[in-house]
Amino acid sequence: MTTHISPSPVRQSVVVEAPIDRAFKVFTEQFGSFKPSEHNMLSVPIAETVFEPRVGGHVYDRGVDGSECRWARVLAYEPPNRVLLSWDISPRWQIETDPEKTSEWEVRFTAETANRTRVDLEHRKLDRHGDGWQGVRDGVAGDQGWPLYLQRYADLLGRAA
Amino acid sequence: MTSSNAQLTALGDPTRRTIFELIAERPRSVAEITRQVPVSQSAVSQHLKVLRNSHLIRMEPRGASNVYHIDPQGLGQMRAWLDRFWSKTLAAYKVTVEQPPKE
Numbered sequence: 001m002t003t004h005i006s007p008s009p010v011r012q013s014v015v016v017e018a019p020i021d022r023a024f025k026v027f028t029e030q031f032g033s034f035k036p037s038e039h040n041m042l043s044v045p046i047a048e049t050v051f052e053p054r055v056g057g058h059v060y061d062r063g064v065d066g067s068e069c070r071w072a073r074v075l076a077y078e079p080p081n082r083v084l085l086s087w088d089i090s091p092r093w094q095i096e097t098d099p100e101k102t103s104e105w106e107v108r109f110t111a112e113t114a115n116r117t118r119v120d121l122e123h124r125k126l127d128r129h130g131d132g133w134q135g136v137r138d139g140v141a142g143d144q145g146w147p148l149y150l151q152r153y154a155d156l157l158g159r160a161a
Numbered sequence: 162m163t164s165s166n167a168q169l170t171a172l173g174d175p176t177r178r179t180i181f182e183l184i185a186e187r188p189r190s191v192a193e194i195t196r197q198v199p200v201s202q203s204a205v206s207q208h209l210k211v212l213r214n215s216h217l218i219r220m221e222p223r224g225a226s227n228v229y230h231i232d233p234q235g236l237g238q239m240r241a242w243l244d245r246f247w248s249k250t251l252a253a254y255k256v257t258v259e260q261p262p263k264e
Contacts, residue, residue, distance in 0.1 A: 010243045
């Protein structure tokens with residue numbers, strides 16, 4: 001068994017046929033329209049997802065009953081080139097209130113031509129969630145957290161199929 | 162090699178990734194998995210061995226056959242989940258951003 005796990009960042013890229021200004025605007029203003037619907041920590045369906053376009057703002061889901069879940073903080077907001085956000089969701093699939101235990105995700109926009117933009121996403125510092133993982137490992141017998149979440153995700157996939 | 166690297170390598174193979182996702186949906190036996198992928202049962206068994214050694218899945222005996230579950234331990238699972246989450250998000254984003262702007 002390894003005791004220190006330091007996962008490499010998650011990196012994803014996509015090239016879109018859109019000018020950089022539009023690419024940035026759609027990513028931030030319409031985030032809720034393409035975020036997978038299974039990403040939901042509320043107990044009710046999401047009515048809307050709000051991406052507050054400023055440093056110190058949040059990304060939050062608002063449920064159909066008015067409840068809210070703030071799961072990301074905006075750490076950098078530099079239109080149309082870059083955003084940097086925290087990921088305040090613990091491996092137990094709960095809101096992490098200790099910023100030291102949150103990972104971060106950065107999205108960079110690069111104009112390839114006037115009408116084509118490359119979008120690079122990096123989700124890094126995953127090991128900062130590490131203590132939570134120890135807790136999950138020691139204390140949770142697989143009925144909470146990511147395994148539950150995977151199951152919920154799988155249920156959704158099953159329903160969509 | 163750290164276990165996260167092993168997990169990453171294990172999920173780099175498209176067939177193994179498919180098998181992992183099938184098991185993430187619900188626990189399955191080798192025979193059930195073999196029906197869902199275009200490779201032989203012995204190839205599936207090899208893939209399962211790699212996934213087990215990477216602590217992504219675990220095996221439990223049930224009657225005459227073994228049933229494979231997602232392994233609830235390991236940060237690699239969260240990473241694998243995030244990898245999938247972002248891939249799905251960016252694919253949906255591309256569709257959204259390439260739609261003609263609504264006026």
